[in-house]
């Protein structure tokens with residue numbers, strides 16, 4: 001059986017750093033409040049680079065690390081809720097810039113679980129025998145979707161991109177088990193509107209419509225802790241191994257306290273949970289790719305290491321992937 005294995009990672013973050021003290025100049029908040037409630041100390045905010053620019057840079061680095069020519073890519077999937085435009089997709093823009101002339105390309109929306117959904121999709125394409133080499137990207141410029149006067153949301157998010165090159169292997173390595181879920185009954189927990197319906201049959205709303213993220217923070221918190229705990233259990237069960245066999249858990253980077261609670265409720269030492277949210281905040285579909293690339297740069301992952309990637313986000317969506325590192 002063919003397996004999908006990760007052969008390269010890349011990430012890209014805008015240079016512009018916005019610290020919690022900088023935030024306190026924009027809204028009534030403090031470094032103490034943000035750091036103690038979330039663990040976030042600073043985030044990157046684009047000064048003009050679009051989602052496709054961040055995605056391209058992360059993708060270029062991932063291909064370099066994988067030592068793969070863009071012309072050998074069969075498919076590009078970009079997970080994003082902040083595309084430059086509805087069409088062309090971010091993936092098509094990146095496909096052209098990379099010169100990936102053979103590749104099909106599409107964007108995928110599963111909010112902060114986007115990279116997990118994209119990896120699962122890539123894995124299925126590879127296991128079916130349809131494709132050999134797939135570029136998966138999570139890229140966001142959430143800064144354009146924030147209400148910068150709402151302190152309960154604007155302090156949480158940042159911009160960034162992470163990318164992975166996934167390829168077919170005959171060895172039983174790489175993506176070992178996958179679990180995806182969605183629960184539309186909780187859709188009001190996290191919302192970001194698109195263009196409202198307006199046509200000759202619908203009365204137009206007055207004014208310019210600027211969609212922004214709204215959130216039921218405490219509900220999302222509980223959903224996140226439950227999702228991480230349940231998904232870890234399920235992917236371990238599917239792979240027929242235990243938490244002791246896992247070196248690291250890389251969850252979506254939203255809040256230190258969410259991860260702390262999830263570690264406690266799953267009985268797994270907090271030290272196994274990788275975290276970099278203090279520096280980047282929540283970059284939605286990008287967090288797990290950025291984290292993985294940072295772990296590779298720091299030489300934290302060796303051949304045979306088993307790790308679990310877990311995402312949760314708007315929709316509500318959630319999912320996990322158990323990976324044996326190549």
Ligand code: COA
Pocket residue numbers: 028029030033034037038112151152153155156215216217218220221254255282312313314
């Ligand atoms: N600075 C200072 N005070 C703030 C603040 C900020 N940035 N944001 C909110 N507050 C205030 C509130 O106005 C409220 O004040 P009040 O008691 O006078 O009404 C108080 O702090 C408590 O607000 P609350 O919303 O109950 O705080 P909380 O303990 O639930 O923490 C979050 C808020 C957002 C940090 C927390 O709910 C959370 O992390 N949820 C998950 C969010 C998330 O991860 N979303 C993305 C998922 S993909």
